[in-house]
Amino acid sequence: MLSRSGAILIRCGLAVLCAVPLPAALAATPGQTPLDAAAARAWLNRFGYGADRASLAATVGQTPQHLLQRAIHGPVHYPPALAAVLAASPAAQPLSVLWPLYGPGGSEKMNQPARRQPEQSEVVRSQREVDGRELLQAAVADRLLQSANSDNPGHEVLLNFWLNHFSIHGLKTINQFLAADYVRTLQAALREDSFLALLEASFYHPAMQVYLDNIRSTAPDSRMAERAARRGETLGINENLARELLELHTLGVDGGYRQADVQALARIITGAGILNNRLPPARVEAAGAERRGYFFFDPARHDFGAKRLLGVDYPAGRGSEEIRVALRQLAQHPATGRHLAGKLARRFLADEPPPALVAAMAAAFQRSGGRISATLQPLLDSPEFARSLQAPGKFKEPLDYLLSAARAACDGQPMANGRFFWRAAQELGQAPLLRSTPDGYGSQEADWLSSAALAKRVRLAQDLASGRLPLAQMPEGGNRRAAVCVPQAAAVRAAVGPLSATSSAALAGLDGSDEIAALLASPEFMRR
Amino acid sequence: MSVLHFSRRRALLGGLAALTAAAAAPTAWALSQPQRANGRLLVVFLRGGLDGLFAFGPTTDPRFAELRPTLSRPLLEGGLLLARSGFAAHPALAPLAELYASRELSFAPCFGTTDESRSHFQAQDLFELGNGQTRGASGWLARAAQAAGGELRCVGFGSEQPLILQGAAVGRVELMPLAGAARQVRADRALAAIRAMHAEQASGAAIEQALATQSELDRLGGMDPQAARGANGVAGFPKLAARMAQILRSDPRLALAFIDLGGFDTHAGQAASLGRSLPALAEGLLALREGLGDAEWRRTQVLVCSEFGRTVRENGTQGSDHGHGGLALLLGGAPGRLGGGRLLGDFSGLAETALYQRRDLPVRLDWRSVLGRLLQESLGFPSATLTEVLPGMPGLA
Numbered sequence: 041m042l043s044r045s046g047a048i049l050i051r052c053g054l055a056v057l058c059a060v061p062l063p064a065a066l067a068a069t070p071g072q073t074p075l076d077a078a079a080a081r082a083w084l085n086r087f088g089y090g091a092d093r094a095s096l097a098a099t100v101g102q103t104p105q106h107l108l109q110r111a112i113h114g115p116v117h118y119p120p121a122l123a124a125v126l127a128a129s130p131a132a133q134p135l136s137v138l139w140p141l142y143g144p145g146g147s148e149k150m151n152q153p154a155r156r157q158p159e160q161s162e163v164v165r166s167q168r169e170v171d172g173r174e175l176l177q178a179a180v181a182d183r184l185l186q187s188a189n190s191d192n193p194g195h196e197v198l199l200n201f202w203l204n205h206f207s208i209h210g211l212k213t214i215n216q217f218l219a220a221d222y223v224r225t226l227q228a229a230l231r232e233d234s235f236l237a238l239l240e241a242s243f244y245h246p247a248m249q250v251y252l253d254n255i256r257s258t259a260p261d262s263r264m265a266e267r268a269a270r271r272g273e274t275l276g277i278n279e280n281l282a283r284e285l286l287e288l289h290t291l292g293v294d295g296g297y298r299q300a301d302v303q304a305l306a307r308i309i310t311g312a313g314i315l316n317n318r319l320p321p322a323r324v325e326a327a328g329a330e331r332r333g334y335f336f337f338d339p340a341r342h343d344f345g346a347k348r349l350l351g352v353d354y355p356a357g358r359g360s361e362e363i364r365v366a367l368r369q370l371a372q373h374p375a376t377g378r379h380l381a382g383k384l385a386r387r388f389l390a391d392e393p394p395p396a397l398v399a400a401m402a403a404a405f406q407r408s409g410g411r412i413s414a415t416l417q418p419l420l421d422s423p424e425f426a427r428s429l430q431a432p433g434k435f436k437e438p439l440d441y442l443l444s445a446a447r448a449a450c451d452g453q454p455m456a457n458g459r460f461f462w463r464a465a466q467e468l469g470q471a472p473l474l475r476s477t478p479d480g481y482g483s484q485e486a487d488w489l490s491s492a493a494l495a496k497r498v499r500l501a502q503d504l505a506s507g508r509l510p511l512a513q514m515p516e517g518g519n520r521r522a523a524v525c526v527p528q529a530a531a532v533r534a535a536v537g538p539l540s541a542t543s544s545a546a547l548a549g550l551d552g553s554d555e556i557a558a559l560l561a562s563p564e565f566m567r568r
Numbered sequence: 569m570s571v572l573h574f575s576r577r578r579a580l581l582g583g584l585a586a587l588t589a590a591a592a593a594p595t596a597w598a599l600s601q602p603q604r605a606n607g608r609l610l611v612v613f614l615r616g617g618l619d620g621l622f623a624f625g626p627t628t629d630p631r632f633a634e635l636r637p638t639l640s641r642p643l644l645e646g647g648l649l650l651a652r653s654g655f656a657a658h659p660a661l662a663p664l665a666e667l668y669a670s671r672e673l674s675f676a677p678c679f680g681t682t683d684e685s686r687s688h689f690q691a692q693d694l695f696e697l698g699n700g701q702t703r704g705a706s707g708w709l710a711r712a713a714q715a716a717g718g719e720l721r722c723v724g725f726g727s728e729q730p731l732i733l734q735g736a737a738v739g740r741v742e743l744m745p746l747a748g749a750a751r752q753v754r755a756d757r758a759l760a761a762i763r764a765m766h767a768e769q770a771s772g773a774a775i776e777q778a779l780a781t782q783s784e785l786d787r788l789g790g791m792d793p794q795a796a797r798g799a800n801g802v803a804g805f806p807k808l809a810a811r812m813a814q815i816l817r818s819d820p821r822l823a824l825a826f827i828d829l830g831g832f833d834t835h836a837g838q839a840a841s842l843g844r845s846l847p848a849l850a851e852g853l854l855a856l857r858e859g860l861g862d863a864e865w866r867r868t869q870v871l872v873c874s875e876f877g878r879t880v881r882e883n884g885t886q887g888s889d890h891g892h893g894g895l896a897l898l899l900g901g902a903p904g905r906l907g908g909g910r911l912l913g914d915f916s917g918l919a920e921t922a923l924y925q926r927r928d929l930p931v932r933l934d935w936r937s938v939l940g941r942l943l944q945e946s947l948g949f950p951s952a953t954l955t956e957v958l959p960g961m962p963g964l965a
Contacts, residue, residue: 260884275884275885277884278835279889283890299925469727486729486731489729489771491778494774495782496727498759499752547765553758557758561758562765
């Protein structure tokens with residue numbers, strides 16, 4: 041597959057020079073073939089969250105390669121009404137505003153009662169709790185609204201993929217305040233088209249340091265541990281982040297690391313943590329300290345001894361520099377390419393992708409120095425992928441289902457009701473930023489096809505079809521009747537696409553909201 | 569004695585024991601034990617890796633305090649002694665200590681799988697697959713449901729289908745979400761079409777199951793919209809347990825049941841987080857017992873365990889990291905061979921040489937040998953069936 045596309049690149053260089061039609065056998069790697077209507081719909085459900093009539097029209101005739109480049113590098117637009125909602129969201133506040141308030145040593149304390157108590161609450165909430173809840177809900181809602189309304193849905197899908205790969209839990213201590221910034225930080229890294237950039241963006245973000253308990257991990261022979269010992273306290277190592285870096289973020293559980301590597305990596309990343317607002321400037325600027333945003337490397341907690349990680353020696357005394365070296369080592373490890381290739385292929389092709397294709401993707405990852413687009417190239421160029429666009433068979437994850445059903449129902453009407461999406465995603469079990477375990481949500485049919493899940497989907501289809509859900513409702517309220525999405529049968533049919541004979545027969549005679557509910561709950565619409 | 573015998577053998581055979589011991593296991597065991605085919609097995613799976621030593625700890629071992637300077641305190645200061653075991657229970661687990669005294673609970677401090685990865689997810693997969701491997705087509709509880717066949721029912725309490733319940737024939741395993749929105753699928757013309765469209769597919773079977781479950785739960789008083797949403801946090805367990813008991817009691821054919829609870833991955837500040845989780849766990853188990861009533865409690869066995877235990881040594885942040893052997897609790901009103909106020913498997917102390925890779929509790933009681941015994945006692949499975957459900961089982965505990 042790769043050699044074929046490679047040959048074409050050599051033959052004609054840049055795509056623009058290839059105006060002369062090539063013989064069919066050479067011209068058409070699937071990645072360079074314009075999408076027809078069926079493939080465009082499938083593409084929008086694969087590298088997007090569903091098709092509406094406008095996005096279908098815009099996607100037909102585009103090539104997968106172009107769409108992938110656009111997903112990584114292209115601009116993202118939201119309908120003006122939604123852009124205004126997002127700009128006014130509490131989650132849009134930069135971390136430089138939030139950190140002095142809610143970061144460690146910040147001015148907003150645990151025990152200050154909220155100025156305005158939430159309704160229906162029996163206990164008195166602190167302002168900090170109220171703000172935290174509001175900020176996290178806004179972060180989750182904004183991510184869903186962006187995914188639902190984007191004109192560059194491939195970008196949203198890739199961003200959500202990496203957010204899920206480097207999963208954090210928004211409810212872990214101060215992560216409520218950090219979740220939205222984590223999204224923006226990974227988004228910027230995605231634009232660099234580099235796995236290492238994503239890995240660093242995640243590792244050096246306070247939300248990951250907090251989530252996997254690295255902020256207090258301290259070398260037992262460090263200055264800080266020695267000071268603590270004089271007070272009768274014991275400080276030491278916490279392995280959590282080191283293990284998940286190896287197991288989940290890079291090499292994968294079968295990647296060949298051992299417990300000794302977990303321990304070495306845990307020692308390497310001692311000192312990595314977050315900035316305390318009350319840390320004296322002298323400590324912040326001390327020799328060997330490193331500040332990156334609100335990430336802070338404190339040499340007083342670091343293990344300066346020599347280490348050996350996955351067969352590579354780390355000489356003593358390097359400090360924070362060795363973290364960068366280690367992250368690069370992990371990103372370049374062959375097992376990392378295999379791990380990521382398999383995960384991408386399972387997300388974007390099938391639960392059991394062809395091993396040869398996964399191997400080709402892993403090789404592309406390695407050759408390109410971990411470029412995301414290069415890793416996906418063999419997938420887009422594979423005949424398996426092209427075939428899958430004509431006969432989509434992968435069971436939609438809840439988020440795929442929710443957003444594609446909403447898109448079909450609203451058909452271009454801006455969806456601004458973050459509260460609806462946030463609650464629906466939670467009920468379906470896949471709210472972004474709220475996975476409690478670090479493995480992220482699964483992408484397989486076995487993860488999601490259950491009786492309870494199907495009941496929820498049927499119910500959602502019935503609710504959407506009723507035309508009473510205020511999906512377009514603005515946060516400040518307004519006319520509720522104007523804010524509903526009333527689905528149109530033609531739009532829903534276009535979103536669902538061709539039906540099997542069984543489905544067509546079952547639909548015969550249905551009309552109005554019954555037909556729409558049945559289409560949205562059809563087996564065809566549950567797969568992508 | 570068989571437990572001791574087995575674990576010594578296992579130590580001799582090393583890591584491959586799981587694969588090789590099945591053939592050598594004395595198969596007559598299964599038939600020689602009293603059977604109680606009219607039983608029920610409920611598995612309460614604590615995801616995240618419960619620190620068993622924090623819940624039930626060997627307070628008489630002098631190294632306990634030394635290895636766990638802060639984490640040993642609750643047990644050393646207010647632990648409830650568990651007679652004849654050298655262990656004490658965390659004060660928040662007082663109800664469980666009482667069940668131990670009344671011989672309705674026993675515990676295994678070194679229970680576990682063959683996991684060597686210390687990965688939550690790999691270890692959970694191993695536990696749930698029950699085939700001794702990290703991959704497989706079905707979970708052991710699904711296979712048990714399949715083997716039980718006939719009238720018996722197997723239910724998972726929750727809305728996602730965990731690996732342990734995957735892979736059985738359609739209809740053998742049911743899911744009952746106990747919490748979440750109380751809205752129901754409407755029986756309208758659309759629904760009839762939806763059922764017809766899905767009829768030939770796995771999704772169709774799932775929809776039929778969902779509708780059946782909906783009407784059954786409806787009959788029993790609907791879902792509780794107040795209870796925790798989605799994944800079950802342990803905080804909501806007491807409420808869920810009462811509801812589970814009501815459902816289990818409503819149909820004696822509900823012979824296999826499963827629930828998982830999250831929130832046990834305690835790398836930092838463990839005393840506070842487990843200080844909240846353990847009372848909820850104990851309260852829930854008690855609610856289950858009360859909800860079932862004496863007669864049903866006598867035919868029920870409950871296994872409570874986690875994917876692995878945690879490091880014996882406290883880590884640097886008043887927590888513990890991923891380990892190996894962990895705690896299993898067995899509860900029931902008519903304890904069988906594994907029941908009744910005692911320590912199961914053996915425990916050889918906290919000396920470094922007694923630990924797995926010098927850091928974790930070893931596994932002295934293979935999970936399959938416990939599951940096999942429980943299935944044999946609850947459902948009367950003969951040994952051939954047990955071998956199908958738990959391939960590689962190294963003999964019954």
